[in-house]
Amino acid sequence: QVQLQESGPGLVEPSQTLSLTCTVSGGSIRSGNYFWNWIRQPAGKGLEWIGRFYYTGSTNHSPSLKSRVTISGDPSKNQFSLNLSSVTAADTAVYYCARGVVVGARAYFDYWGQGTLVTVSS
Amino acid sequence: DIQMTQSPSTLSASVGDRVTITCRASQSISNWLAWYQQKPGKAPKFLIYKASILQSGVPSRFSGSGSGTDFTLTISSLQPDDFATYYCQQYSDYSATFGQGTKLEIK
Numbered sequence: 697q698v699q700l701q702e703s704g705p706g707l708v709e710p711s712q713t714l715s716l717t718c719t720v721s722g723g724s725i726r727s728g729n730y731f732w733n734w735i736r737q738p739a740g741k742g743l744e745w746i747g748r749f750y751y752t753g754s755t756n757h758s759p760s761l762k763s764r765v766t767i768s769g770d771p772s773k774n775q776f777s778l779n780l781s782s783v784t785a786a787d788t789a790v791y792y793c794a795r796g797v798v799v800g801a802r803a804y805f806d807y808w809g810q811g812t813l814v815t816v817s818s
Numbered sequence: 819d820i821q822m823t824q825s826p827s828t829l830s831a832s833v834g835d836r837v838t839i840t841c842r843a844s845q846s847i848s849n850w851l852a853w854y855q856q857k858p859g860k861a862p863k864f865l866i867y868k869a870s871i872l873q874s875g876v877p878s879r880f881s882g883s884g885s886g887t888d889f890t891l892t893i894s895s896l897q898p899d900d901f902a903t904y905y906c907q908q909y910s911d912y913s914a915t916f917g918q919g920t921k922l923e924i925k
Binding site: 756792796799 | 819
């Protein structure tokens with residue numbers, strides 16, 4: 697059974713960089729069958745895809761966040777990470793990591809972490 | 819960007835009812851659509867992919883249909899555990915976008 701677990705600071709100051717890590721167990725991020733994704737959800741609102749990592753090192757990002765997002769992977773630790781720069785209060789949300797099943801360039805999300813709340817505030 | 823619009827935003831129903839949630843894409847996405855169920859304070863749970871294929875373990879009272887721009891999620895006989903928020907998600911290209919959600923409430 698695949699499990700994903702987010703970790704990182706719960707509070708980030710405005711203009712700083714939000715950094716989160718997702719640790720995967722029960723599966724390998726080296727698998728070519730999956731993308732490894734970040735998705736967020738502001739309180740009381742819907743889901744927003746942020747971006748993804750593939751085992752080759754390639755990444756894709758939401759056009760609306762692209763300039764601020766860096767996603768990377770560490771196969772030796774079976775982890776992948778999110779850095780979101782220049783954060784504002786609008787970036788306050790529950791951040792999820794999720795496994796995406798590869799369908800060509802496409803993916804749906806079959807396993808999710810429990811989510812971690814990140815608040816942007818001074 | 820492909821926009822996804824769900825209706826209704828809120829749906830009140832009773833145990834045993836048959837309910838249908840609609841999801842519309844701003845352009846054709848073939849059948850590259852997934853559905854998720856989310857309960858308060860929990861991560862979304864994956865239900866359906868490719869518009870109509872149930873994930874293993876999902877009860878057969880759930881069904882999905884549609885192609886192109888119009889899709890539906892139907893629950894044939896509501897159970898107490900089904901009261902939750904439901905999201906559709908398109909995956910027609912490298913990106914993913916979700917509908918705004920439909921909250922299914924107990925009448």
